[in-house]
Amino acid sequence: MGYCTECGQELKNNPAFCEGCGAKKEVEIKHSVKRAPLSKKTKVFITIAGVLLISLISTHMILSSIYDPMKTIQSMDQAMSSNSEGEFIEYLTLDESALLNKKQYFSFIQSSGWEDIREQLASIITNDIKSAAYVKNRYGHDLFKVKRDSIAGIYDTYEIEAIPNQIMMKTNMAPATFKVGKKKVTIKDSGELIEGSKAYPGVYTIKGEASGHYGEFALEEEIEVASSEDHQSEYDLDFNGSTYSIYTNVPEAVLFVDGKSTNTKLEEFEYLGPFPEGKDISMFAELSTPEGQKFRSEEITQEDDVWGELPFMIAVESMEPLKDEGDEASASLDEANQFILDFRDSYEQALNSRDFSLIEPYMSEGSIADEELKEYIGELQDKDYSYEFTENQIIHTEEVGDDSFEVTTNERFVFTNHLGEKTTYDREKIYTLMKEDSHYKIEKIDINETERDSI
Template sequence: MKIEPKLSAQKKHRKKMTKKQKWIFSISSVLLLVLAITHFVLSSIYEPTKQISAMNDAYNNQDKDAFFQEFEVKEGTVADAQNFYAIVKEYGWTNLRNQLTYEVERIMNNENPDIIYNGGEFISVHSKPILFGLYDRVEFIIIPTEVFIYAPFKNMTLQFGDKEIVSKSDEENVGFGHYIPGEYAWSYSYEGGYIPLADEGKLMLEAQADNIAQIDVDWGFQTVSVDSDLEDAILYVNGKSTEKKVSELRELYPAKLNSKIEVYAQSQDKDGKTVKSDVLPLDSDTIYLPFEHIRTEQKLAEHGDIIRDIYKNFRSDYSSAIRYTNFDYIGDYFREGSKIKKDYAKFVTDHDNIPGYNYEFLLNEIISFNTLSDKQFELQSYETFNYSSDKEGSINYERKKKYIFSFENGKYFIDEIVDLDTKKTKL
């Protein structure tokens, strides 16, 4: 006879799980699994040594953007991957990597990390709580430098990097904000003076001991002395009137020599016509602005003085030529091969055939001088002399003459001598 074993009371009374209980159990299991995976993933993400490893890979692959993204910058800081990569390369990545690793170890050992310096504060390393403090994320923060540029004048347009600021007062120390170390372009322009000023360049911004950089621009301003043969002429710079006379602007400051900047003066001549001086580049600290019509007048005046002297010398040499019947005394006053030269040569030598002649030259007076062109001139004279010969006796001559002089290749010639009026008186 087979005897059946009796079930225990516990087993006998065990109930099967309901569908709801099974569903709750499944959800809980999944959540626990997700939490475990999330914990593993987050622990891996926030593992600082892996951050440094990612930095190392990006740096060695010259992936500047990826390398830069491993670091943090404070809000409002001007920064870019190119600049940061260049600074780290100059600093030495191996050296920086070792320092970052050391500071991370200090954090993991619950010690306070130190700031990494590069002339000034460069990078700080600290732990930041994540997800209500369940995790800690190590942050590598690039410490910026505050930039200032001194502006000597109001309304100067200054640019540093991509930021442009106009100064609000003279001698203002203009603050541009915070920048990470690196190479930046700078420029300035100023239209507030008589001479437009502008310059540009690049500089390497390095961290300072107090993380404040005072940019000292080499302005290179200088004084330019200006003069002209018309001091009442108005000075123009690049075609724009300064509304000031040359006499009022003996010195221009601030100025910088720039051959692209043109300077000239403008006035009116005696007929009321607008005249303009030579246009000169601003490439010297001393500028003289000559007017062509003034130079022409000066040259003509010089011609007049020279021709007056030539006339007096001619009359003196003419007296010698007649006295000694030698044309060589006056031959150089005429053009070679000209008719007037041949006529006077004959007139002088013909005196050899006049018995007992004599000249007493009394007066050689210049009545007027006129400019016919820049190379031809007219002089009128009043001349008196006593003439005598065995045949004609003694005669007093009073003559008005016209002399035509020309200027060519630096030399003066007599082209014509015309008797305008002659009065003879028998003595």
């Protein structure tokens, strides 16, 4: 149907002439348009685009296959079936600081119910869990932490992190040092719980050393680390040694060990020990009376026990009082001090009278001090000098050997020369004394410092 191009009347049934005006209907002639052929450049471009598209699709399919997390689980399953612990552990992320025995850890995973573990891993991946998820063993303890990641935001990957246990240690002696793997740990208080190394399930060796009142101790022990709910494994590392109770008639007496006072009364000990194995420790008890007397029990070792008790008995009425070595030493020092002060008085007279014989009894014959002072006083014979000692003070005294003492003094005096000029001297000296047949003798005199001022 159409319309007449002359009068506009509607043409029905496609007539050859218009029924209204008789005009002939125009026939539309269609002309086909011939298309130009594609250029060579266009054809090359289309070919390259096609190849790239096919390559991208192929690469995507290959990468999807490579990064398919289910393949990791399949590989782990194959390693488990072939008992290849090295290959299995390669698929795990490990804590590098943790101890690991690969063979024992692999056996632990096997015994933890691998089939169930495998199903948990597959479920985590299949369900596309966004946050970290945990894989547990048959006892409900965490074995692995599974974390999701992606490559280029397209290919999902999953990291399987193996969870170690923290070794916690305590001991019956302190201070003590333990070595677990390469890590050393010091425990300062007995009973204190301290962190050691981290470790994956398996058996490991711990070595320890400790010092106590009764000697040195050593320990070497194997521990078995297993999984736990709180990721911790606690161990009591006790040093071997014998302990004994005390049997005594003088509980107020003080215990001495290897000749040294413990400053502790027998009644204050709950028990004695532990004692190291293979070493005898000497002990005795000492009782001090209000009158200042001291009584001592028989010296014993831990091998002298009677049914697990160590006897410390003192028959006070039959024992001779012990000499107080401390009092004797103090008396000797006091005598040495007084000897030097007496010498200084005599030395002042000897200088002013030019008479060496006044100090000769104080000198050790032939000693350095003897020769030096004899020469010095001899040189004063024709000199009109005078000496006035104003202060002689003992600063320090100590016994430096058997019957040998050093006395440090501060000495002040006024020296007047032949012209009447006066000079004050302030000196520090060290006198070396020897005790010969209960008498002190001067061996050497060293001058440390001298300050002088003219008056």
